[in-house]
Amino acid sequence: MSKTKDITKFSVEQLEEFLMSFDTVLCDVDGVLWQLNKLIEGTSETLARLQDRGKQVYLVTNNSTKTLENYCEKVQHTRFNLKLDQVINTIKLIVWYLKKIDFRDEVFAIVSDISRNILKDAGIRLTEQPKVFETDAAATIKQVLDRPSVKAVIVDFDVNCNWSMLALAISCLQRKDVLYITGISDDWLPVHTQTKILGPGPLINIISAQSGRKPILCNKPSQNLKDYILDKCNVTDLQRCLFIGDTVHQDMKFASMCGCIKLFVGTGLDTLEKAQKEEDTCPDYYLPSLSQLFSAYNDP
Numbered sequence: 363m364s365k366t367k368d369i370t371k372f373s374v375e376q377l378e379e380f381l382m383s384f385d386t387v388l389c390d391v392d393g394v395l396w397q398l399n400k401l402i403e404g405t406s407e408t409l410a411r412l413q414d415r416g417k418q419v420y421l422v423t424n425n426s427t428k429t430l431e432n433y434c435e436k437v438q439h440t441r442f443n444l445k446l447d448q449v450i451n452t453i454k455l456i457v458w459y460l461k462k463i464d465f466r467d468e469v470f471a472i473v474s475d476i477s478r479n480i481l482k483d484a485g486i487r488l489t490e491q492p493k494v495f496e497t498d499a500a501a502t503i504k505q506v507l508d509r510p511s512v513k514a515v516i517v518d519f520d521v522n523c524n525w526s527m528l529a530l531a532i533s534c535l536q537r538k539d540v541l542y543i544t545g546i547s548d549d550w551l552p553v554h555t556q557t558k559i560l561g562p563g564p565l566i567n568i569i570s571a572q573s574g575r576k577p578i579l580c581n582k583p584s585q586n587l588k589d590y591i592l593d594k595c596n597v598t599d600l601q602r603c604l605f606i607g608d609t610v611h612q613d614m615k616f617a618s619m620c621g622c623i624k625l626f627v628g629t630g631l632d633t634l635e636k637a638q639k640e641e642d643t644c645p646d647y648y649l650p651s652l653s654q655l656f657s658a659y660n661d662p
Contacts, residue, residue, distance in 0.1 A: 366645050377658040384604040391423040393552045393608035393630025404653025410441035424546040426453040452545030453477040455580040457484045467513035472520050472527050492526040508533040518545030519562045535573035544577040552631045583616030614643040
């Protein structure tokens, strides 16, 4: 689809027109601002220049393996002024959702240690993780049977996820009154450009298939994330939001769901050609790297 415009080919006038078309910036993190733990040169400076122009900037990520403070520390040496309320990840979204529905019961959570602490700090009661006794099958089975006190199962990214956790989650979800909530459900996670590792998606698929349950989504793309942005991000018109991302089915699809302006960058796993294959993922604009947004001003 040829309607995607390459911003690196813009004149100064065209770039100014583009910059005037939005008030709020929603920006993905992994594959856009940094790869693994290394900042992509010039990207945070680009967000700082957008802030200087009066744009509201939020980071929107499916990655819950870092604390919100980590994101702020990552860019503290640059001019990008990032505060905690400008970072949105899956666990923050899940906490918001639970409070919105006034959930006060016990939760079984398959999440990282960082996320467990965030849930606890938010006043959410977590059940103990199941234990495995390799020489005592009966004791192990008791650990993974349904726990009536559990009224919600939360599944996000946990590198320590094992058989006992999957088994307990499936046991609890046999009761239809138990909420089933998922954060990141990506099949693959980016490490470097064109390099990926297995994500939590296939494990979530096991829980969904074996429990016969469909999860409440708290990630990109989901209605709950859209509702959160409208509730918490001082956004009144999503059509005047620019969404910057590097993935097709998470970033571009979510941007389409919200009616945002879509900017696809080429520093992540997906390609522009892949993004252009479907109408609802086809970007409005393209940059090889976010650092090149203001390149028109540097041309002789």
